[in-house]
Amino acid sequence: VSHEELPVAARVRRLEERVVAAGLTTDEELDAILDGLLESASPLNGARMVARAWTDPAYRELLLADGNAAAEELGMPSQNYLLRAVANTPERHNVVVCTLCSCYPIALLGPSPGWYRSFAYRSRVVREPRAVLAEFGLGLPDDVEIAVWDASAETRYLVVPRRPEGGVTEAELAALVTRRGLIGTAAV
Amino acid sequence: VYGVRFAARDLWGTGSHTVIVDLWESYLEEAG
Numbered sequence: 001v002s003h004e005e006l007p008v009a010a011r012v013r014r015l016e017e018r019v020v021a022a023g024l025t026t027d028e029e030l031d032a033i034l035d036g037l038l039e040s041a042s043p044l045n046g047a048r049m050v051a052r053a054w055t056d057p058a059y060r061e062l063l064l065a066d067g068n069a070a071a072e073e074l075g076m077p078s079q080n081y082l083l084r085a086v087a088n089t090p091e092r093h094n095v096v097v098c099t100l101c102s103c104y105p106i107a108l109l110g111p112s113p114g115w116y117r118s119f120a121y122r123s124r125v126v127r128e129p130r131a132v133l134a135e136f137g138l139g140l141p142d143d144v145e146i147a148v149w150d151a152s153a154e155t156r157y158l159v160v161p162r163r164p165e166g167g168v169t170e171a172e173l174a175a176l177v178t179r180r181g182l183i184g185t186a187a188v
Numbered sequence: 189v190y191g192v193r194f195a196a197r198d199l200w201g202t203g204s205h206t207v208i209v210d211l212w213e214s215y216l217e218e219a220g
Binding site: 084099126127128129130145146147148149150152154155 | 189191193196199200203204205206207208209210
């Protein structure tokens, strides 16, 4: 079921119509708010945070302890939820899902991919993450534990992949980080 | 809100991974 078909989508549309009809706002104003949000929303933001964490141990510590403060330190758009960063290690791989809908730190990862919102991903990755990750091309050894983090409106997650080979400067390292890596369905 | 870690085996009866979910305090009962 796509989001557009859900009852909540129809309720949101009716609410929009009512606030516009009541003269509280306009379609143009609502579009401008959405455009502003999406304009600055990019996986490059999350990639910058990860690259900084790879090169600056103090920043890594801050990121893992207080994701919101770490985002703010790099001048990222403010978050109205608890941002929690979870770091991959040789022993543990993290992957993020929102089983209820599609909660996700849009400002740091850009608009969510279709598969992230799909029922198949949301229902399967909590039950058989190893198989799902293998389908994404990420085969993990059996001795690597997988932690599945179920996001909510209150708490959203950012995966800190393991630092790959290559890249020297922070910008070069940031260019290696993908949106899938930040969700946990790719190694980086 | 608490982040609660479950072993997949306890949730689904199978699997070696863990699942961490947000649970509001009202959903939790004191153990023992």
